Amino acid sequence: MNAVDKSLTQEQESRIIAASISEASVKFGTLTALRDISLEIDSGDFYTILGPSGCGKSTLLRLVSDLVPPASGSVKIFGKSTEAARLAREFAFVFQDSTLLPWRNALKNVELPLEIGRKRNIKLPTGDRTPHELLELVGLKGREDALPHELSGGMRQRVAIARALVCQPKLLLMDEPFGALDEMTRDHLNLQLLDIWKETGTTILFVTHSIPEAIFLGQKVLMLKANPGRVKDVINIDLPMPRKIALREDPSFNNYCSQLRKLLEDC
Amino acid sequence: MSTSETTIAKSSYRLSGHTVKRLYNFSIPLGTAIALLLIWQLGVRIFNVPIYIAPAPSDVADIFYREFPLLMRNFWPTFMESVAGFFIGNLTAVLIAIAFVHSRLVERAFFPIAVFINTIPILAIAPILVLIFGPGMTAKVVIAALICFFPTLVNMVRGLQSVSPQALELARILSASKSEVFWKIRLPSSLPFMFSALKIASTTCVIGAIVGEWIGANVGLGALIIESTFNFRAPLLYATVFISSGLSVLLFVSVTIAEKLIIRW
Ligand SMILES: Nc1ncnc2c1ncn2[C@@H]1O[C@H](COP(=O)(O)OP(=O)(O)OP(=O)(O)O)[C@@H](O)[C@H]1O
Ligand SMILES: [Mg+2]
Numbered sequence: 238m239n240a241v242d243k244s245l246t247q248e249q250e251s252r253i254i255a256a257s258i259s260e261a262s263v264k265f266g267t268l269t270a271l272r273d274i275s276l277e278i279d280s281g282d283f284y285t286i287l288g289p290s291g292c293g294k295s296t297l298l299r300l301v302s303d304l305v306p307p308a309s310g311s312v313k314i315f316g317k318s319t320e321a322a323r324l325a326r327e328f329a330f331v332f333q334d335s336t337l338l339p340w341r342n343a344l345k346n347v348e349l350p351l352e353i354g355r356k357r358n359i360k361l362p363t364g365d366r367t368p369h370e371l372l373e374l375v376g377l378k379g380r381e382d383a384l385p386h387e388l389s390g391g392m393r394q395r396v397a398i399a400r401a402l403v404c405q406p407k408l409l410l411m412d413e414p415f416g417a418l419d420e421m422t423r424d425h426l427n428l429q430l431l432d433i434w435k436e437t438g439t440t441i442l443f444v445t446h447s448i449p450e451a452i453f454l455g456q457k458v459l460m461l462k463a464n465p466g467r468v469k470d471v472i473n474i475d476l477p478m479p480r481k482i483a484l485r486e487d488p489s490f491n492n493y494c495s496q497l498r499k500l501l502e503d504c
Numbered sequence: 505m506s507t508s509e510t511t512i513a514k515s516s517y518r519l520s521g522h523t524v525k526r527l528y529n530f531s532i533p534l535g536t537a538i539a540l541l542l543i544w545q546l547g548v549r550i551f552n553v554p555i556y557i558a559p560a561p562s563d564v565a566d567i568f569y570r571e572f573p574l575l576m577r578n579f580w581p582t583f584m585e586s587v588a589g590f591f592i593g594n595l596t597a598v599l600i601a602i603a604f605v606h607s608r609l610v611e612r613a614f615f616p617i618a619v620f621i622n623t624i625p626i627l628a629i630a631p632i633l634v635l636i637f638g639p640g641m642t643a644k645v646v647i648a649a650l651i652c653f654f655p656t657l658v659n660m661v662r663g664l665q666s667v668s669p670q671a672l673e674l675a676r677i678l679s680a681s682k683s684e685v686f687w688k689i690r691l692p693s694s695l696p697f698m699f700s701a702l703k704i705a706s707t708t709c710v711i712g713a714i715v716g717e718w719i720g721a722n723v724g725l726g727a728l729i730i731e732s733t734f735n736f737r738a739p740l741l742y743a744t745v746f747i748s749s750g751l752s753v754l755l756f757v758s759v760t761i762a763e764k765l766i767i768r769w
Contacts, residue, residue, distance in 0.1 A: 302677055323679055330677050336670045339769040340692045353678045353688070384769050 253280035253315070255408050255440040256301055261310030262465075263296050269465035270296045273310070276459070276468065278442070280315075280407065283434055285455030286444045287497065289504050293466025294444040298410045301442065302330050314408060326350070326362055328408040329401035333416050335393040337385040337400075343392075344368055344381035347400045362404050371399040374436075375429065391422040398430070402437065411443045415450070424482055427454055431480055448501070452493045453480060460497070462504040470500060556736040564746070567739040575728075575747055582725040583751060585641055585713040589648020590755065594705055597653045598698065601660035605690070606682075611661075622654040626715060634719045644716030644724070651712035652705035656698070663697025664690050699763040706755035714748060725751070 256278040263271040271293045278284060286294050299305045301312060303319035314322035322328060329350075337346045347368040354361060366374065372381055375395035385393055394414055401409060415423045427450065434441055445451050451458050455474050462469040474493060476484060484490050541561050547553070548560040555563055568575070600618075604611040621629075630647050637643035667690055675685045717726025725748045732741040 304673055304676060323677060326678075328677075330674070332670050332674070334670065336668070336674050338671070338689065338692070340695075340767075349688070350678050353675070353680045353684050356684075357681060359679065386769055 254278065254313075255280040255282070255315060256442075257313045258301070259310055259312075261300060261307040261312055263293070263300055263305055264308040269308075271300065272465040272467055274300075274466070274468055275310075276471075278440060280440050281438055283441045283454060283456045284443065284459050285451035285457075286442060286459045286461065287446075287448065287451045287501060288461030288466070288469070289463050289501065290446075292461045292463035292504070294461060295412050296466065297461070298330070298412050298442060298444060301408075302328055302410050322408075324359065326404040327406060328410055329404065329406035331394075331397050331401050331409070331411040331414045333413040335385070335390075335397040337393055337396055339385050342382050342384050343372060343377060343388065343396045346385070346396055347371055347403055349400060350403050365405070366402070368399070368403055371402055372396070374402075374433065375399045389422075391418050391426060394418065394426065395429070398433070402433070402439075405437070405439075407439060409439050409441045411441065413444050413446060416446060423450070428480075428482070430454065435479070448494055448497050449485065449490075452476070452490060452497065453484065458497060460500055460504070469504060472497065472500075556738050559739040559742055563739040564742045567737075568743045568746070571740060571743065575743060578723055578725050578728045578744070579747055579751065581641065581721075581723045582644075582710070582713050582717065582748070585644040585716065585724070586648055586709045586751065586755065588641075588645045589650075589712055590652055590705055590709040592645065593649030593652030593709065594656050594702060596649065597656035597701075598660050601657050601664060602686075604657075604661050605664040618654060618657060621650070626651050626712065630715050630719050634716065639720045639722075643719075644713045644721070647716040648709040648712030651708045655704045655708075656701040659697045659701035660694060663694030666697065667693050696767055699759065699767060702759045703756060703763075706759045707752040710748060710752045710755065 254277050256276070258274050258276045261271065261274045262269060274297065286297065288294050296305060300307060301314065301319065303323045312319050314327050317325070317327070337343075338349065341349065351361060351363075351368070369381065372378060375398055377392060377395055377399070380388065380392065383392075385396070388396065398414070415426050418426070430441075431454065433439075443451075443454055445454075452474055456478075458472045458474060460469040460472065461467065472493075476487075476489060476493075545560045545562060548558055559567075600614065604615065626647065629650070630643075633646050633650075634643045637646060671689055671693075672685070675689060680688070713724070714726035714729070717724035718730055721727040725744055728744045729741060729748075732738070732744060
């Protein structure tokens, strides 16, 4: 065995699959929401998911997070069943609206995942960051005591992100988390999210309606098509990685935009 | 002239802010009430209405002062019955609502019965309860509890079911147990519903206690109302009615303050 072969096998061995979906379908009654989805997501990847409305983007995240069962096929998260991964808090979910509990202040909302299951001795992965530090990480230092209704939409979404990070998930599922925000806030949070991704090394699946957002954030864009939902394409985004807002003006960025827009129109 | 008006308006705005506005909001209804009392007083005096038909406010105030110990002696039993009924009725309603939300079967079995009991007018069921529980306080407490029960049950069931589907999905992703979902999500999110029910109950429980006292009692505001009516003691009757409404207001304000302290979202 020569040196090249050896390094190749080593690379294969060290490659960790965060989520592996094989031939999975999801049905709601007679409606097939997703059909024969096969996908392998490497640990540490940032995937953005695009597709026409109703094509099953949310359903795909719900499938991965054990909220809906597959009608056929299988889903594995870090080699475990979705249920085992859920019990081990391998993944976290950020919803479109922040889904904060309105009677808990920002800090208490972030602490919620640590409270649940503690009495039943579920072993929670404890992150190396305290809830305080997570709020600082998302730029909300000093607002720990604020109730959700005292925060802006963008701040609430940041609290939700901090809450998702509190158990140090290896996989972060985000369903249009910034969909309801204005452009400026969204840009700001996009940059913050990229920082968090780089710092934590987590894997992210990020659903969005916005083509520029998908390109700006993603290393790979997963394009779904509708009726029933299938994988249309996976597009590698070869843009340099600490991404800056100025990238938006870059011709290569705009090329990706028009490429994806065409693909989306064909869906 | 219009200039001077605007100047005044402007300066009062500058001075004012909150206090003036609140004083203003407060003074209008207060002024109206005082005006109505004055009209009443003058009307009774001018038309020489006999005191046993309609007493003047001054007569009521007079009896209020002179019979204050009597009024208080009758106030406390009604207060106790109302408060006891309030707690028992609402507690039962909340516990049954929890049972309903946890088990469809219990709901199917008991909800129609609850609706049926609610359709019986309280005036019709009160004599039955007095027969069962006798002339003591118990019957009045039960009537007060019964009158609180149904609105709280309905509101509480709605409140416990008002949890957003997304919050439940969050709970599922966190693998929360049924009791964790209840204590951390369902119960807190039902509190605003519970308090709106408690506000209703805080006034109806007084009605329940008084209705109970009408039927058979020798103490309590209800008994005093009956007694003063039959003895044509109109000023005393008015004073008793005034105290009864004061009791309702007292309970209502207490619930409102508790709500303000507990629900800050
Ligand atoms: N709980 C459900 N019961 C029945 N049908 C459902 C359910 N959830 C989703 N669907 C159907 O599955 C399909 C995919 O829905 P999904 O929410 O995944 O779309 P989406 O791509 O997220 O759309 P959008 O971009 O508008 O959010 C739709 O046709 C929808 O009607
Ligand atoms: Mg969706």
